Amino acid sequence: MPVAKGRRSTEISIGQYLINRLQDYGIKDLFGIPGDYVLSFYSMLEESPINVVGCTREDCAGFAADAYARINGMGAVCVTYCVGGLSVCNSIAGAFAEKSPVVVISGAPGLNERVNNPLLHHKVREFRTQLEVFEKICIAATELIDPVTAFAEIERVLDAAFRFKRPVYIEIPRDMVHVVPPTAHGYRRPETTVDAHALKEAIHEAYEKLNKAEKPIIIAGVEIHRFGLQDQVVKLAEQAQIPISATLLGKSVIREKHPLYIGLYEGAMGRAEVTEFVEESDCVLLLGTFMTDINLGIYTAKLDLPKCIYVTSEQLQISHHFYHGIPLNEFLEGLIKSNPMPKVRTIPDCLRESSEPEFVLQPESELHVSRMMHVINDYLDDDTIVVADIGDSLFAATELVIHERTDFLSPAYYTSMGFAVPAAVGACVARPDERVLAICGDGAFQMTGNELSTIVKLGFSPILIVLDNHGYGTERFLQEGEWKYNEINPWSYYKLPAVYGGGKGYLVKTEGEFAQALTEAWQDRSQMHIIQAKLAEGDASTTLLRLAERLGARVKSGAQR
Ligand SMILES: Cc1ncc(C[n+]2csc(CCOP(=O)(O)OP(=O)(O)O)c2C)c(N)n1
Ligand SMILES: [Mg+2]
Numbered sequence: 182m183p184v185a186k187g188r189r190s191t192e193i194s195i196g197q198y199l200i201n202r203l204q205d206y207g208i209k210d211l212f213g214i215p216g217d218y219v220l221s222f223y224s225m226l227e228e229s230p231i232n233v234v235g236c237t238r239e240d241c242a243g244f245a246a247d248a249y250a251r252i253n254g255m256g257a258v259c260v261t262y263c264v265g266g267l268s269v270c271n272s273i274a275g276a277f278a279e280k281s282p283v284v285v286i287s288g289a290p291g292l293n294e295r296v297n298n299p300l301l302h303h304k305v306r307e308f309r310t311q312l313e314v315f316e317k318i319c320i321a322a323t324e325l326i327d328p329v330t331a332f333a334e335i336e337r338v339l340d341a342a343f344r345f346k347r348p349v350y351i352e353i354p355r356d357m358v359h360v361v362p363p364t365a366h367g368y369r370r371p372e373t374t375v376d377a378h379a380l381k382e383a384i385h386e387a388y389e390k391l392n393k394a395e396k397p398i399i400i401a402g403v404e405i406h407r408f409g410l411q412d413q414v415v416k417l418a419e420q421a422q423i424p425i426s427a428t429l430l431g432k433s434v435i436r437e438k439h440p441l442y443i444g445l446y447e448g449a450m451g452r453a454e455v456t457e458f459v460e461e462s463d464c465v466l467l468l469g470t471f472m473t474d475i476n477l478g479i480y481t482a483k484l485d486l487p488k489c490i491y492v493t494s495e496q497l498q499i500s501h502h503f504y505h506g507i508p509l510n511e512f513l514e515g516l517i518k519s520n521p522m523p524k525v526r527t528i529p530d531c532l533r534e535s536s537e538p539e540f541v542l543q544p545e546s547e548l549h550v551s552r553m554m555h556v557i558n559d560y561l562d563d564d565t566i567v568v569a570d571i572g573d574s575l576f577a578a579t580e581l582v583i584h585e586r587t588d589f590l591s592p593a594y595y596t597s598m599g600f601a602v603p604a605a606v607g608a609c610v611a612r613p614d615e616r617v618l619a620i621c622g623d624g625a626f627q628m629t630g631n632e633l634s635t636i637v638k639l640g641f642s643p644i645l646i647v648l649d650n651h652g653y654g655t656e657r658f659l660q661e662g663e664w665k666y667n668e669i670n671p672w673s674y675y676k677l678p679a680v681y682g683g684g685k686g687y688l689v690k691t692e693g694e695f696a697q698a699l700t701e702a703w704q705d706r707s708q709m710h711i712i713q714a715k716l717a718e719g720d721a722s723t724t725l726l727r728l729a730e731r732l733g734a735r736v737k738s739g740a741q742r
Pocket of ligand 1: 571572573574596597598599621622623624625626648650652653654655656
């Protein structure tokens with residue numbers, strides 16, 4: 182855990198202490214929108230080394246901070262009371278669900294303004310209403326209302342974000358920002374007790390199980406990203422020659438060109454060859470994987486519990502045995518040391534990337550998302566970060582091959598539309614030297630696409646592809662019939678650079694036009710690029726078609742109930 186670097190002095194104010202500690206946790210940039218309840222803290226921020234990125238909306242600032250946290254390790258968003266704070270709730274709920282450590286800082290009315298409970302602007306119900314909302318969607322929350330405990334509270338809450346990889350909430354009444362505590366409580370980090378006997382036994386049981394295995398497989402999940410355990414997973418896999426698959430939320434957890442990587446495991450939603458290879462395993466090592474419906478292909482995954490070793494930061498289960506108090510990293514390290522040697526499993530040619538038939542561009546062909554992904558695949562390099570929104574952007578993006586690990590961002594579990602464009606801002610800020618490619622549905626774009634304006638303001642050069650199917654394509658596949666609610670107002674997305682005052686737009690309708698626009702965009706790093714891709718009527722990726730089959734059946738059965 183980052184320790185306070187000699188800044189425990191009570192000579193500094195509460196606001197300054199918070200700013201110092203954010204930096205100790207590696208937060209160099211912060212997203213948000215100011216307001217009168219947070220102005221004094223904003224001014225303090227602006228005078229600090231932290232770079233403040235103003236966004237167009239608070240929920241966008243939340244998505245940007247979430248993406249930044251996924252890449253950087255921790256992120257922060259700073260907003261005003263209620264009108265800003267409550268607007269950021271959805272993004273923070275997503276960060277909670279998908280384990281992204283975002284620090285939410287909100288201003289609030291001063292304590293001296295609250296006497297006699299006046300009706301101050303932005304107040305909803307009680308002065309604590311916003312805090313209570315955030316208590317539900319954060320792993321820890323505090324209001325800095327007591328100078329004596331303020332520093333310890335900041336420590337407690339930031340430590341929780343760091344340890345649990347979940348968002349936290351810090352509220353500062355505006356008259357507390359400049360208060361210098363006369364004395365301050367220190368913070369004592371709660372001891373994490375590791376049960377050494379349980380650890381030893383768990384490692385032994387896992388070792389025995391793996392050693393006996395003839396067809397082992399690793400399924401790596403998102404926690405491997407969050408806890409920075411990628412090297413350990415690769416080490417274990419390489420040492421024991423165990424093939425690795427990843428879940429959708431964990432996509433790119435390992436370099437997708439790694440010889441042991443066999444692709445995404447998504448139950449019946451994924452490639453049949455991968456599903457079969459995983460499900461016929463006699464020892465499935467699930468590492469940091471969330472058992473979510475989408476990760477498991479809407480519960481079509483067939484993983485036989487007695488064959489599984491299921492380990493996350495929250496639980497460890499081997500077959501029917503539960504172990505408690507065992508940190509994910511210690512288990513992994515212990516398992517590597519035990520050096521299990523299961524039978525080496527040959528990876529069939531059909532699971533190797535090189536087995537894919539060579540893609541041949543058909544310049545006159547209408548646009549189909551799955552084929553577009555093949556075109557994009559040729560451009561991805563080690564310096565690309567791919568961001569995918571919800572809808573067919575995500576499903577089709579499963580077909581991309583991400584070169585480096587942790588370079589694929591998507592809200593693949595919480596599935597909130599509108600993530601991609603603001604997340605692209607967060608990714609550009611976190612890694613200004615890399616190229617960000619964002620893929621977004623037209624519906625999702627209409628929600629938060631205005632954040633392109635921030636991209637223009639900051640002078641970044643991401644490439645955004647808007648998949649234009651005039652509406653909520655995914656939902657058309659989930660509910661039979663032609664429904665007006667799936668239609669949206671068609672926009673000329675490619676003309677938006679003129680509105681934002683920067684960037685270049687392209688309207689493409691064929692594969693040839695798409696490839697040409699992408700080439701042009703890729704070569705130009707002086708501005709952002711927005712490619713409006715008009716899809717063939719009724720187009721859907723293979724993954725969406727498979728999912729629609731499963732989910733559609735559920736939606737229908739739900740409707741009949
Ligand atoms: C914030 C939010 N609102 C509503 C939904 C429900 N929803 C899921 S997919 C979808 C349609 C997405 O449309 P678009 O972004 O155009 O992508 P497409 O499905 O057409 O690829 C909707 C409305 C959601 N996931 N998130
Ligand atoms: Mg659409």
